[in-house]
Amino acid sequence: MLERWLRQICPDWVARRLADVTPDWLRAHGIRAVLLDLDNTLVAWHEMSPPPEVREWLAALAAARMRTCLTSNTHRPQRLAAIAAALELPFEPGCAKPHPAGLRRALQRIGTAPAESALVGDQLFTDVLGGNWCGVTTVLVTPLSHREFVGTRWISRPAERLVLRALARRGWLWPVVPSENG
Numbered sequence: 001m002l003e004r005w006l007r008q009i010c011p012d013w014v015a016r017r018l019a020d021v022t023p024d025w026l027r028a029h030g031i032r033a034v035l036l037d038l039d040n041t042l043v044a045w046h047e048m049s050p051p052p053e054v055r056e057w058l059a060a061l062a063a064a065r066m067r068t069c070l071t072s073n074t075h076r077p078q079r080l081a082a083i084a085a086a087l088e089l090p091f092e093p094g095c096a097k098p099h100p101a102g103l104r105r106a107l108q109r110i111g112t113a114p115a116e117s118a119l120v121g122d123q124l125f126t127d128v129l130g131g132n133w134c135g136v137t138t139v140l141v142t143p144l145s146h147r148e149f150v151g152t153r154w155i156s157r158p159a160e161r162l163v164l165r166a167l168a169r170r171g172w173l174w175p176v177v178p179s180e181n182g
């Protein structure tokens, strides 16, 4: 039972930073669409715009004609809409990850199938679990900042550390996306 659950929460890949998840790497893994988590993946918590390196990464995806969609659990839908408009990205409101329904709607919105899609996010219990349930390739990235929602900081993150340790103990070492700059 525990083992089965741990399998479901195990990311397919881990990336040290978004810049490592290049369009070429994605294409080489059969991926042509990326569902994007917002907070602490693209923008720091409570911020309205991504740091320059994230902007560059988004521009590289767009230039490679990679389809993208913002999928956030935020309870501030107007902020999500404003960020999506500023970045000229489609978004799926009311995602409620890990529930897969919102992620499936996001895939439909951009016209892609799970097998050719990835989800990139910074949290195990929302992004990775939801992405795995939905059948997309899951990529866990390092959070942009340590500032986050109090429930995330004091409940989700300590629980994540326990799960990551349990995964490591079992030797289920997921591959790390290679870094172009070493």
Ligand SMILES: [Mg+2]
Pocket: 037, 038, 039, 040, 041, 121, 122, 123
């Ligand atoms: Mg996040």
